[in-house]
Amino acid sequence: MAHRLGVIADDFTGATDIAGFMVANGWRVTQLIGHGPAEVPAEVDAVVISLKSRSCPVDQAVADSLAALARLQALGCDRFFFKYCSTFDSTAEGNIGPVTDALLTALDQDFTVICPALPVNGRTLCHGNLFVNGVPLNESGMKDHPVTPMKDASLPRLMAAQANGKVGLVDYQAVLAGAGAVKAKLAELQADGINYAVLDTLTMADLPVLGEAVSELQLVTGGSGLGAGLARHATGGEGAALARELGAPDAAGRAVVLSGSCSQMTNAQVAAYRQQASHRMVAIESCLSDPEAYTIELADWVVAQPASPAPMLYATQAPDALARIQAEYGAARASEAVEGVFARIAARLAEQGFSKFIVAGGETSGIVTQSLAVSGFHIGPQIAPGVPWVRALDKPLSLALKSGNFGDEQFFAKAQEFYHD
Numbered sequence: 475m476a477h478r479l480g481v482i483a484d485d486f487t488g489a490t491d492i493a494g495f496m497v498a499n500g501w502r503v504t505q506l507i508g509h510g511p512a513e514v515p516a517e518v519d520a521v522v523i524s525l526k527s528r529s530c531p532v533d534q535a536v537a538d539s540l541a542a543l544a545r546l547q548a549l550g551c552d553r554f555f556f557k558y559c560s561t562f563d564s565t566a567e568g569n570i571g572p573v574t575d576a577l578l579t580a581l582d583q584d585f586t587v588i589c590p591a592l593p594v595n596g597r598t599l600c601h602g603n604l605f606v607n608g609v610p611l612n613e614s615g616m617k618d619h620p621v622t623p624m625k626d627a628s629l630p631r632l633m634a635a636q637a638n639g640k641v642g643l644v645d646y647q648a649v650l651a652g653a654g655a656v657k658a659k660l661a662e663l664q665a666d667g668i669n670y671a672v673l674d675t676l677t678m679a680d681l682p683v684l685g686e687a688v689s690e691l692q693l694v695t696g697g698s699g700l701g702a703g704l705a706r707h708a709t710g711g712e713g714a715a716l717a718r719e720l721g722a723p724d725a726a727g728r729a730v731v732l733s734g735s736c737s738q739m740t741n742a743q744v745a746a747y748r749q750q751a752s753h754r755m756v757a758i759e760s761c762l763s764d765p766e767a768y769t770i771e772l773a774d775w776v777v778a779q780p781a782s783p784a785p786m787l788y789a790t791q792a793p794d795a796l797a798r799i800q801a802e803y804g805a806a807r808a809s810e811a812v813e814g815v816f817a818r819i820a821a822r823l824a825e826q827g828f829s830k831f832i833v834a835g836g837e838t839s840g841i842v843t844q845s846l847a848v849s850g851f852h853i854g855p856q857i858a859p860g861v862p863w864v865r866a867l868d869k870p871l872s873l874a875l876k877s878g879n880f881g882d883e884q885f886f887a888k889a890q891e892f893y894h895d
């Protein structure tokens with residue numbers, strides 16, 4: 475019987491990111507949310523479960539990930555992929571280390587790989603250090619992330635700080651030498667008692683090589699690039715067009731843009747879209763003081779705007795403004811308040827017939843998707859690398875869930891070019 479890959483993704487944009495890349499490389503993929511259906515179509519090559527475990531308490535992240543593992547096993551998966559961010563979003567407490575350790579233990583394994591690289595979006599790995607568009611991770615915009623500011627670029631150090639095992643490296647020389655050399659290096663590291671092997675990666679062409687080298691591991695961990703590599707190695711890229719068709723958005727029904735990311739790229743996207751469409755800023759004071767009334771006010775505003783281009787609500791702030799807000803209200807309190815208002819607005823607009831939600835931000839996408847109560851997604855065409863349109867399995871709703879730093883400045887407008895009758 476063919477193998478089926480089970481993917482445990484630590485946030486919703488990450489889940490659609492890897493699902494989109496696997497579909498673009500020829501795999502048939504179903505994405506499930508929370509307690510979705512107990513069965514998936516027989517021909518599915520991979521099942522992706524979207525969690526919201528990136529920045530929750532460690533115990534909860536571990537429990538949710540183990541529950542997802544059990545569910546994937548029940549769905550016939552026999553190999554597993556822990557998907558985290560291409561910028562390794564985590565802290566010294568976790569959650570990448572503890573979740574990886576728990577999954578290894580549950581699978582009775584002691585060895586896996588670490589590969590967040592996604593070269594098409596500028597995430598590369600060299601000598602174990604993670605770069606974003608050529609800049610070390612800790613000098614990139616990720617140093618100012620509201621929830622997981624990244625202060626180091628060394629994956630061996632970042633992993634060692636939050637996991638129990640030992641970290642080793644498969645350096646780029648081995649990757650250049652091909653899948654056989656990578657396999658040999660992995661075997662050597664494992665024999666030396668290493669538990670996690672960081673995989674250097676500089677180009678998209680490296681990913682099928684790595685996909686081949688790790689295809690027999692019970693558990694791999696990393697970003698959507700490695701997912702693309704596994705699918706490409708398995709299929710040679712055949713079958714992608716058919717898989718994409720299922721998830722394209724319908725022209726019927728209204729759309730809204732909800733931006734809760736404060737990343738550099740989202741700031742640029744919001745600035746560009748402000749020139750093109752009706753827009754309104756979400757005020758933190760009102761989110762905190764009277765979220766119910768504010769939700770109604772903002773949703774009514776959206777409904778009153780012209781339908782096309784889709785109106786935009788944004789909480790997006792530049793780093794200095796965000797720092798002021800966080801100093802005044804507390805980072806966790808402020809972000810929860812903003813997320814709560816976006817969740818309520820999405821539910822209210824769906825009740826009023828909105829059928830397309832273009833959402834910026836991983837946490838924001840998670841809360842919006844939960845609030846729309848969908849059980850899972852068909853994966854559609856990619857608007858930008860790592861951002862496919864997805865269509866709910868059980869209701870007429872389409873979503874574009876954009877990771878903070880993905881897409882170019884015209885992303886919000888581009889997303890609206892994919893509708894079909």
Ligand SMILES: Nc1ncnc2c1ncn2[C@@H]1O[C@H](COP(=O)(O)OP(=O)(O)O)[C@@H](O)[C@H]1O
Pocket residue numbers: 619620621734735736737740758789790791796799800808809810812813834835836837838839876877878879
């Ligand atoms: N104006 C704001 N004030 C405080 N927190 C905010 C503001 N805007 C957004 N946030 C919070 O910042 C976090 C951004 O995370 P996320 O949605 O994952 O975006 P990204 O993908 O860029 O990481 C969310 O929890 C969001 O609610």
Ligand SMILES: O=C(O)[C@@H](O)C(=O)COP(=O)(O)O
Pocket residue numbers: 485487488489491492558559560561697698835836837860876877878879
């Ligand atoms: O791997 C990635 O970069 C994305 O899939 C992702 O997880 C990004 O997270 P957010 O920036 O929080 O959306």
